[in-house]
Amino acid sequence: MSFRKTGIESLIIALAKPTPGVDDSGFRQRLRHYYQLAEDYILAAMLITEVFAVRLAVLIMALPAFVLLGLMGLTDGLVQRDIRRWSGGRESSFVYHWAKKLLYPALILPWILYLAIPSSLHPNLVVLPFAILFALSVRVMASMFKKYL
Numbered sequence: 001m002s003f004r005k006t007g008i009e010s011l012i013i014a015l016a017k018p019t020p021g022v023d024d025s026g027f028r029q030r031l032r033h034y035y036q037l038a039e040d041y042i043l044a045a046m047l048i049t050e051v052f053a054v055r056l057a058v059l060i061m062a063l064p065a066f067v068l069l070g071l072m073g074l075t076d077g078l079v080q081r082d083i084r085r086w087s088g089g090r091e092s093s094f095v096y097h098w099a100k101k102l103l104y105p106a107l108i109l110p111w112i113l114y115l116a117i118p119s120s121l122h123p124n125l126v127v128l129p130f131a132i133l134f135a136l137s138v139r140v141m142a143s144m145f146k147k148y149l
Contacts, residue, residue: 003046012042055115062127066107066134073135077142084143091146099140106134
């Protein structure tokens with residue numbers, strides 16, 4: 001377990017096994033008894049904390065995918081916007097505002113879903129679809145932007 005630096009691991013080891021030759025006082029004996037009653041729950045909480053930390057680290061490491069795909073969508077959208085403006089195409093702020101509404105859900109939902117799913121799941125199945133949705137909404141926003149840059 002990765003709870004060595006916090007001292008929790010040594011506390012659990014001390015509570016789990018009685019030390020030979022040491023006279024257990026009433027308080028220490030009651031503490032050991034209460035620990036044995038809640039041992040499964042404490043170990044489950046430690047495991048859940050580790051899984052949560054690992055998943056959080058995976059999501060933080062996935063942020064460059066959102067940045068890269070967002071830049072790619074922005075570049076492609078600005079090129080499409082320039083082509084539309086030079087060829088006299090139609091402008092629509094309706095599509096721009098609907099694409100703008102998808103930005104925050106595309107950024108927040110993978111964090112909520114991946115951290116909340118109780119079973120093991122590969123991060124690509126959660127992160128990549130939302131990164132692609134983010135890139136598509138940035139592309140549509142950039143291509144349908146009506147103002148002068």
